[in-house]
Amino acid sequence: MPVPSILRPIVSVQREDIDTRAIVHALTDGRTDVGALVTFTGLCRDEAGRLEALELEHYPGMAEAELTRIGEEAIGRFALLGLAIVHRYGRMEPSDQIVLVAATSSHRQAAFDGANFVMDYLKTSAPFWKKEHGRDGTEGGWVAARDADDTARLRWKQD
């Protein structure tokens, strides 16, 4: 009997834009067992007109490794049937896509929770940093980490 393969998340850290359709196809084509697909896309905001662009820096190698660790934990914890995490780096302008998380499961709750969990962990432990460029030509500086992100992560803590 073949040993069942351990499900690994699809992880990509890339400069190019995110092809959500291609990711959705990869997770659902021919999958008659999948009953739910949740996708989350994070976009670059203009911060009420103040922001010209974001510069996303990452730690090559560790970014992929950390997203994979988070993804594997989510797959195990929520019994996901599939998971993809795509994060961009480089320069992004308002309305550009920054991150995609897509999760599939038999029933909707696992896919919702899995995608939510991945985003909460990614925010606080995936090595990416945002620098702002203002519309007035100023370099706005590095975005500070938010306490709210730490709090969001804590709600997944298990005893």
Place this chain on the structure above:
Amino acid sequence: MTRLVYFAWVRERIGKSEEDLDLPASVETVGDLLAHLRTLGEEYEAALEFPDAIRVAINQEHAERHERIAGAREIGLFPPMTGG
């Protein structure tokens, strides 16, 4: 020699993105390393002024202050993460 890599404002303040350092044997833990780096010059002092704000990774995995750095190939120093 141990490879140190720096990111975001830690990289900007130190003024380089990576370097190879010969660490003294007395530098045993992540906490020791941060204290040692602060003695290397004012740019390090500026980058590590608030050591609690610095995150450290050993061989590309997050590491706590008490963890030992013996045998580390690569140690990353960076601010709290702001991706997503």
